[in-house]
Amino acid sequence: MEAKTLREKYPEFVFKDFSFRIKDKKTEIEFFYLIKPNLSFRTNISISVLPKKQIKEKVLKNLLLNLGLVEMLNYWKLTCSPKIKIEAGFLEKEQLKFWKKLILKGMGQYFFENQIDFKEKNFLKIETQGKRDKIALGKINRKEKKCLIAIGGGKDTPVVIEILKKKCKKLAGFVLNPNEIHQKILEKAKIKERILVKRSLDEKIFELQKIGFLKGHTPFSAFLAFLSLLLAYLFDYQKIAFGWERSSSFGNLKYKGMVINHQWSKSKEFEKMLKNYSKKYLLENVSIVSPIRNLSEIEIAKIFSQLKDYHFDFVSCNSAFKIKNRTQRWCNKCPKCLFTFLCLFPFLPTEKIVKIFGKNLLEDKKLKPILERLTGEKGFKPFECVGTPKETKLAIELSLKKIKEEGGKLPVLLQKYANRRFS
Structure with missing residues (x-):
C-alpha cells in the first residue's frame, strides 16, 4: 500500500499508556499504542536487575513517557499517520518541538525509502492530552563516579571501554537484547556490573508489513539514549557513554531539501539536542558523553588494532546477528563488512585479518559496486553505519602503502586505485 492511502485510512496514532512493575526479581515495562480505529500494539521491556534506591514516581513516569515516545516510531511507521495523540502524559510546547524534529530528522531514511513527502x-501534528503538571526533573547521586556504557558488538565499543577505564572508577555495561557477542566483549573488558535489557516488539508489526503496511529505518540510537537515561536514574550512573564517532554526522543524500542521514541519532546534532533536552526535562545532572566523537573511523580502527584481546570477538555486521549458525560471524557481503575490513587492513597482519573475517574481502570482485559507493564514485553512501567517502579513500591509500612496503600482490578491489591520488 502507498503511504498516501495509509495516511488517509489511518489518520490518527495514539500513545495510550505505559506501565512499570517489579516481577520475578526483574523490572518490567510495557508501552501501549493504538492506530485508530482498531490496530493496538504493546512493547514489553524487561530489565535484569532491580533498582536499589527509592524511586520518585513522577520522575520515573516522566522518563518512561519519553522512552515510550521513541519506541512509538516502530509502530507509527506502519501508517505514517498525520496525527499523533499523546494520552500517556503531558508535554510542554518546547518538548513537542523537540519530538517533531526528532521524528522528521530521525525518520529521514524511512521517508526517502517510502517516497513520503514530509514537507507537505x-x-x-502532535497533540498532548495528558494532565498538565510540573516537570519532574530527576537527580543522580554523584557520590560515586559511576559510568554506564552502551555495549554494542562492533569495534567502537572496546575502544570506548578502554578509553573510559582511565577516566572512571567504576564501569558498567548495558546491553539491549544481549547475545554471546556482547557477553564475550563484556568478559574481555572485565566489566562485572551489567544491566541486560530485553525488548520485544509486538508481532503484529511483521504481520501487517507482510500485507502492505510500511517498513523502514527508525532512529535506534535515540531509543538507546532514552533507555540509558532511564537506567542512569534507576541505578545512579552519573555518566552515560556511547560510541558515536565523527563520521556519524555525515549524511547519505539529500531528499526534499533535507540531508538524509542513516546515523542521525548518533550525530553531533542529535547529541546536542539530547543533552539540552535531558538537562531541562529529564535528569538535571547526568553527563552524556561519546569519547570517540572527534575520532575518524581510521583513528578508531588504529586504536582497535592494538586491543588484541577483542580481535576475534567483535562483529560489526548486522546480518551476522540474524544468522542462526553463529560460527559465521561476518556475512562478508555487506557494506559494513567491507568497510570494517578495509579500515583494519592497514593496521593488522594480512593473515590475521583474513582469519578474523574468514576470507580476504579485497579479493572478492563481487564487492566492487559496494566499494564504489563507499568511495563516492557511484550512487550515494550506503544506508549503514559506515564512514565517509574521504575515510574510505584514506583506508585505500593506507592499504596500498602497506602492500607496497611488504612487496605483496595487489588484491582485485585495489588494483584500479594503484596509481590514483585521492588527495
Whole structure:
C-alpha cells in the first residue's frame, strides 16, 4: 500500500499508556499504542536487575513517557499517520518541538525509502492530552563516579571501554537484547556490573508489513539514549557513554531539501539536542558523553588494532546477528563488512585479518559496486553505519602503502586505485 492511502485510512496514532512493575526479581515495562480505529500494539521491556534506591514516581513516569515516545516510531511507521495523540502524559510546547524534529530528522531514511513527502502542508501534528503538571526533573547521586556504557558488538565499543577505564572508577555495561557477542566483549573488558535489557516488539508489526503496511529505518540510537537515561536514574550512573564517532554526522543524500542521514541519532546534532533536552526535562545532572566523537573511523580502527584481546570477538555486521549458525560471524557481503575490513587492513597482519573475517574481502570482485559507493564514485553512501567517502579513500591509500612496503600482490578491489591520488 502507498503511504498516501495509509495516511488517509489511518489518520490518527495514539500513545495510550505505559506501565512499570517489579516481577520475578526483574523490572518490567510495557508501552501501549493504538492506530485508530482498531490496530493496538504493546512493547514489553524487561530489565535484569532491580533498582536499589527509592524511586520518585513522577520522575520515573516522566522518563518512561519519553522512552515510550521513541519506541512509538516502530509502530507509527506502519501508517505514517498525520496525527499523533499523546494520552500517556503531558508535554510542554518546547518538548513537542523537540519530538517533531526528532521524528522528521530521525525518520529521514524511512521517508526517502517510502517516497513520503514530509514537507507537505499539515504533514504531522502532535497533540498532548495528558494532565498538565510540573516537570519532574530527576537527580543522580554523584557520590560515586559511576559510568554506564552502551555495549554494542562492533569495534567502537572496546575502544570506548578502554578509553573510559582511565577516566572512571567504576564501569558498567548495558546491553539491549544481549547475545554471546556482547557477553564475550563484556568478559574481555572485565566489566562485572551489567544491566541486560530485553525488548520485544509486538508481532503484529511483521504481520501487517507482510500485507502492505510500511517498513523502514527508525532512529535506534535515540531509543538507546532514552533507555540509558532511564537506567542512569534507576541505578545512579552519573555518566552515560556511547560510541558515536565523527563520521556519524555525515549524511547519505539529500531528499526534499533535507540531508538524509542513516546515523542521525548518533550525530553531533542529535547529541546536542539530547543533552539540552535531558538537562531541562529529564535528569538535571547526568553527563552524556561519546569519547570517540572527534575520532575518524581510521583513528578508531588504529586504536582497535592494538586491543588484541577483542580481535576475534567483535562483529560489526548486522546480518551476522540474524544468522542462526553463529560460527559465521561476518556475512562478508555487506557494506559494513567491507568497510570494517578495509579500515583494519592497514593496521593488522594480512593473515590475521583474513582469519578474523574468514576470507580476504579485497579479493572478492563481487564487492566492487559496494566499494564504489563507499568511495563516492557511484550512487550515494550506503544506508549503514559506515564512514565517509574521504575515510574510505584514506583506508585505500593506507592499504596500498602497506602492500607496497611488504612487496605483496595487489588484491582485485585495489588494483584500479594503484596509481590514483585521492588527495
